[in-house]
Amino acid sequence: xxxxxxxxxxxxxxxxxxxxxxxxxxxxxxxxxxxxxxxxxxxxxxxxxxxxxxxxxxxxxxxxxxxxxxxxxxxxxxxxxxxxxxxxxxxxxxxxxxxxxxxxxxxxxxxxxxxxxxxxxxxxxxxxxxxxxxxxxxxxxxxxxxxxxxxxxxxxxxxxxxxxxxxxxxxxxxxxxxxxxxxxxxxxxxxxxxxxxxxxxxxxxxxxxxxxxxxxxxxxxxxxxxxxxxxxxxxxxxxxxxxxxxxxxxxxxxxxxxxxxxxxxxxxxxxxxxxxxxxxxxxxxxxxxxxxxxxxxxxxxxxxxxxxxxxxxxxxxxxxxxxxxxxxxxxxxxxxxxxxxxxxxxxxxxxxxxxxxxxxxxxxxxxxxxxxxxxxxxxxxxxxxxxxxxxxxxxxxxxxxxxxxxxxxxxxxxxxxxxxxxxxxxxxxxxxxxxxxxxxxxxxxxxxxxxxxxxxxxxxxxxxxxxxxxxxxxxxxxxxxxxxxxxxxx
Amino acid sequence: xxxxxxxxxxxxxxxxxxxxxxxxxxxxxxxxxxxxxxxxxxxxxxxxxxxxxxxxxxxxxxxxxxxxxxxxxxxxxxxxxxxxxxxxxxxxxxxxxxxxxxxxxxxxxxxxxxxxxxxxxxxxxxxxxxxxxxxxxxxxxxxxxxxxxxxxxxxxxxxxxxxxxxxxxxxxxxxxxxxxxxxxxxxxxxxxxxxxxxxxxxxxxxxxxxxxxxxxxxxxxxxxxxxxxxxxxxxxxxxxxxxxxxxxxxxxxxxxxxxxxxxxxxxxxxxxxxxxxxxxxxxxxxxxxxxxxxxxxxxxxxxxxxxxxxxxxxxxxxxxxxxxxxxxxxxxxxxxxxxxxxxxxxxxxxxxxxxxxxxxxxxxxxxxxxxxxxxxxxxxxxxxxxxxxxxxxxxxxxxxxxxxxxxxxxxxxxxxxxxxxxxxxxxxxxxxxxxxxxxxxxxxxxxxxxxxxxxxxxxxxxxxxxxxxxxxxxxxxxxxxxxxxxxxxx
Numbered sequence: 001x002x003x004x005x006x007x008x009x010x011x012x013x014x015x016x017x018x019x020x021x022x023x024x025x026x027x028x029x030x031x032x033x034x035x036x037x038x039x040x041x042x043x044x045x046x047x048x049x050x051x052x053x054x055x056x057x058x059x060x061x062x063x064x065x066x067x068x069x070x071x072x073x074x075x076x077x078x079x080x081x082x083x084x085x086x087x088x089x090x091x092x093x094x095x096x097x098x099x100x101x102x103x104x105x106x107x108x109x110x111x112x113x114x115x116x117x118x119x120x121x122x123x124x125x126x127x128x129x130x131x132x133x134x135x136x137x138x139x140x141x142x143x144x145x146x147x148x149x150x151x152x153x154x155x156x157x158x159x160x161x162x163x164x165x166x167x168x169x170x171x172x173x174x175x176x177x178x179x180x181x182x183x184x185x186x187x188x189x190x191x192x193x194x195x196x197x198x199x200x201x202x203x204x205x206x207x208x209x210x211x212x213x214x215x216x217x218x219x220x221x222x223x224x225x226x227x228x229x230x231x232x233x234x235x236x237x238x239x240x241x242x243x244x245x246x247x248x249x250x251x252x253x254x255x256x257x258x259x260x261x262x263x264x265x266x267x268x269x270x271x272x273x274x275x276x277x278x279x280x281x282x283x284x285x286x287x288x289x290x291x292x293x294x295x296x297x298x299x300x301x302x303x304x305x306x307x308x309x310x311x312x313x314x315x316x317x318x319x320x321x322x323x324x325x326x327x328x329x330x331x332x333x334x335x336x337x338x339x340x341x342x343x344x345x346x347x348x349x350x351x352x353x354x355x356x357x358x359x360x361x362x363x364x365x366x367x368x369x370x371x372x373x374x375x376x377x378x379x380x381x382x383x384x385x386x387x388x389x390x391x392x393x394x395x396x397x398x399x400x401x402x403x404x405x406x407x408x409x410x411x412x413x414x415x416x417x418x419x420x421x422x423x424x425x426x427x428x429x430x431x432x433x434x435x436x437x438x439x440x441x442x443x444x445x446x447x448x449x450x451x452x453x454x455x456x457x458x459x460x461x462x463x464x465x466x467x468x469x470x471x472x473x474x475x476x477x478x479x480x481x482x483x484x485x486x487x488x489x490x
Numbered sequence: 491x492x493x494x495x496x497x498x499x500x501x502x503x504x505x506x507x508x509x510x511x512x513x514x515x516x517x518x519x520x521x522x523x524x525x526x527x528x529x530x531x532x533x534x535x536x537x538x539x540x541x542x543x544x545x546x547x548x549x550x551x552x553x554x555x556x557x558x559x560x561x562x563x564x565x566x567x568x569x570x571x572x573x574x575x576x577x578x579x580x581x582x583x584x585x586x587x588x589x590x591x592x593x594x595x596x597x598x599x600x601x602x603x604x605x606x607x608x609x610x611x612x613x614x615x616x617x618x619x620x621x622x623x624x625x626x627x628x629x630x631x632x633x634x635x636x637x638x639x640x641x642x643x644x645x646x647x648x649x650x651x652x653x654x655x656x657x658x659x660x661x662x663x664x665x666x667x668x669x670x671x672x673x674x675x676x677x678x679x680x681x682x683x684x685x686x687x688x689x690x691x692x693x694x695x696x697x698x699x700x701x702x703x704x705x706x707x708x709x710x711x712x713x714x715x716x717x718x719x720x721x722x723x724x725x726x727x728x729x730x731x732x733x734x735x736x737x738x739x740x741x742x743x744x745x746x747x748x749x750x751x752x753x754x755x756x757x758x759x760x761x762x763x764x765x766x767x768x769x770x771x772x773x774x775x776x777x778x779x780x781x782x783x784x785x786x787x788x789x790x791x792x793x794x795x796x797x798x799x800x801x802x803x804x805x806x807x808x809x810x811x812x813x814x815x816x817x818x819x820x821x822x823x824x825x826x827x828x829x830x831x832x833x834x835x836x837x838x839x840x841x842x843x844x845x846x847x848x849x850x851x852x853x854x855x856x857x858x859x860x861x862x863x864x865x866x867x868x869x870x871x872x873x874x875x876x877x878x879x880x881x882x883x884x885x886x887x888x889x890x891x892x893x894x895x896x897x898x899x900x901x902x903x904x905x906x907x908x909x910x911x912x913x914x915x916x917x918x919x920x921x922x923x924x925x926x927x928x929x930x931x932x933x934x935x936x937x938x939x940x941x942x943x944x945x946x947x948x949x950x951x952x953x954x955x956x957x958x959x960x961x962x963x964x965x966x967x968x969x970x971x972x973x974x975x976x977x978x979x980x
Binding site for chain 2: 003004005006007008009010011013014015017018019020021022023024025026034035037039040041042043046048049050051052053054055057059060064067068069070071072073074075076082083086087088089090091092093094095096097098100101102103104105109110111112113114115117118120121124125126128129148149150151152155159169170171172173174175176178179188189190192193195196197198199200201202203204246247303309310311326327329330331332333334335337338343344352353354355356357361364365367368369370371372373374377378433444445446447455461462
């Protein structure tokens with residue numbers, strides 16, 4: 001007897017799972033946003049040995065609700081204001097389900113032509129929606145590709161940049177001299193990691209100064225560092241400018257940075273992982289300033305704010321040649337007529353892994369369900385709620401608002417009269433812990449100028465105005481209560 | 491008005507998608523295995539611009555069937571014998587659906603404790619099922635982690651190996667001297683790619699001889715190369731032994747290779763991407779010979795033959811310390827109490843990307859639905875069918891069987907009396923094209939000793955004995971027909 005789930009069993013259990021998810025989404029506010037379990041609690045509740053005999057599918061669903069759900073931190077909860085939003089949406093989940101159901105592996109064009117060609121179409125669509133330059137489109141010298149994360153995408157960009165900077169020598173001989181990469185203190189940690197992975201080491205990373213108020217990269221300091229390194233015999237390979245940093249959504253001046261890069265022939269990578277998708281609204285199109293003129297590569301994450309569940313990052317490059325030269329291989333067992341005639345794209349040459357899911361389906365499904373106007377409405381709503389929140393914070397003498405806050409993230413600091421800076425920072429972290437332990441909201445923190453500040457990112461699909469209002473009331477109340485119990489208030 | 495899909499709309503459309511997939515799986519044999527579209531055909535059938543207004547979900551399903559399906563190569567079709575199987579299964583698809591529906595991002599323990607702890611449990615379960623050594627389990631010095639692909643996993647292993655070989659210098663200073671990696675001509679191309687990505691370059695890869703008959707790596711030549719490189723001042727960083735190569739499922743002698751690595755203090759990575767899961771059957775447990783004594787890292791892909799849809803690779807290491815040292819970063823915005831107390835695992839430090847899906851759900855769902863005995867039955871069935879196929883080929887004077895064929899892959903060559911080797915190779919490729927154009931089967935090819943051979947990998951979940959019989963009859967018939975039309979037969 002076959003142990004496989006038949007199509008009819010799949011039909012039955014599939015509908016149970018759909019009902020489970022629909023009920024979960026409808027009732028998501030009944031769960032605490034942040035899981036309240038202790039380390040090891042879930043693990044201890046699970047059997048230490050796998051079953052010898054198969055179990056009914058209902059056992060999986062039952063244990064999911066009973067054992068795992070208390071260990072879930074609910075990223076789709078309307079009170080989720082931590083990190084950045086990681087939007088799922090109905091059409092994305094169903095597009096992803098179709099990808100799993102088809103079970104194709106799109107490493108080569110020939111292994112499922114539709115997997116490759118739909119991806120080309122949707123990344124070109126998205127380039128158009130975001131107002132990105134025509135040379136990022138696949139019918140020019142460049143092109144876009146779906147990756148799992150901005151971390152992987154910036155590694156791929158760095159490999160292409162190294163290939164170009166070393167005239168191909170890095171790909172053939174490896175790192176045989178000092179190659180350098182340029183970031184700021186506000187650049188995402190994945191860039192340093194990419195430099196470590198690519199053999200530059202942490203020492204190959206140069207940290208450009210930022211404006212102390214806006215936290216944006218200083219182009220003249222970049223110029224100084226580039227010239228100093230080159231004079232010392234190093235080969236500057238890549239500059240990363242960020243549009244919307246993870247810490248505070250600071251925006252590096254891409255046009256000025258790009259001019260420095262162009263003068264010196266250095267690859268400019270623009271990391272717009274969070275903010276880039278906002279350019280779907282004409283009023284935020286200025287986020288792309290300088291990208292068309294100067295960017296060699298550009299990345300944004302539909303899996304953050306654009307309603308496409310993880311993983312779905314899009315990397316574009318203005319010239320795919322160095323990227324392909326850095327990453328292509330063609331063993332005999334992958335040779336096929338379509339590849340060798342050069343008439344098709346094989347996206348496995350555009351990424352670190354060989355295999356690939358049919359991820360274009362979920363982005364296609366999202367764009368079609370929402371249409372451009374629906375996507376714009378979602379972005380605008382998040383920004384509007386964040387700006388309202390900022391105005392409330394700004395009007396409250398108990399808090400200090402960080403400016404600027406151009407998009408959906410608001411950073412702020414509670415004031416703690418009478419406390420030293422170190423005591424106040426501890427009090428802010430304590431406040432954050434109490435808020436997150438309450439079950440009704442999740443916020444995270446960062447540091448600005450060495451002071452702890454809270455980050456509140458608005459943009460979860462289910463977040464309505466009332467959730468932001470309630471969260472703000474909760475913060476004010478908890479801050480007042482905590483102030484009352486602190487020694488300084490005695 | 492909200493543009494979002496409500497939970498009730500999701501319930502309705504979700505059930506449509508489940509029905510679509512159930513019908514697709516039930517009727518999969520009505521499609522040609524290999525898509526017959528021409529390059530650009532799918533792309534031209536899709537609109538060049540995205541919709542401005544949202545569309546009903548039915549439009550997505552309709553276009554999927556009408557436009558995309560002809561461009562799909564059906565990896566789950568029972569006539570799919572190409573590459574290696576990339577099994578999906580009902581419980582895997584549904585586990586993946588639950589992951590998409592929950593929409594959690596498990597980069598840190600705290601961002602969903604259950605995502606981390608279930609992963610720890612299932613990779614430990616799998617280590618037990620495969621008879622892997624106890625020190626690969628998470629409660630020892632090592633541990634397992636789910637990655638997207640064996641390509642990424644071997645890159646991570648190489649980074650850990652480089653960290654250890656250079657006493658941490660690679661992570662801090664980058665590649666400042668010649669580091670070398672050792673493979674054979676049969677090793678998967680992802681290893682060379684990993685060396686290029688990590689800054690060793692193609693020149694840092696040493697190719698060890700293989701036994702011309704078994705295609706297994708020669709440990710004494712490995713010793714010679716290691717000693718020669720070390721004498722020349724290079725630092726040997728990693729040896730990759732393969733258990734079941736992609737080309738022919740050759741098995742490198744891990745115990746002898748491991749002994750050489752141990753004597754010389756070089757990291758041994760064992761790539762068992764395809765074959766490793768077969769060790770779930772006691773009769774194939776010998777695939778692990780030497781792993782417990784010598785392997786520093788080991789990888790196998792449940793997304794190939796173990797019924798868990800792509801992507802699901804498991805990487806184990808005997809010592810997680812160098813891996814974490816190579817990849818950890820801790821920016822302020824990711825700091826949290828659980829991480830800083832060291833009481834939890836943060837799997838983002840075990841991989842290239844920062845973000846991660848809840849992939850453990852699908853592996854958990856598969857192991858529970860099938861149980862160990864169901865998984866063993868699936869592996870045994872694939873091996874038995876492949877061995878039957880090999881016996882038919884061996885008995886047919888028109889064909890030459892490649893030996894050995896220990897698992898589910900059978901390599902063979904049609905004989906073409908009167909043709910030169912080059913003509914015969916072209917005829918074999920022509921035969922393959924005719925078979926793949928027929929719509930009833932998909933086989934691929936490789937080269938052994940410079941001669942083209944066909945690869946037929948048995949192990950798709952739906953493949954029954956009759957499909958293998960029919961495929962073999964089809965090959966024989968097409969070979970005879972083609973032989974009759976060839977000039978040499980005149």
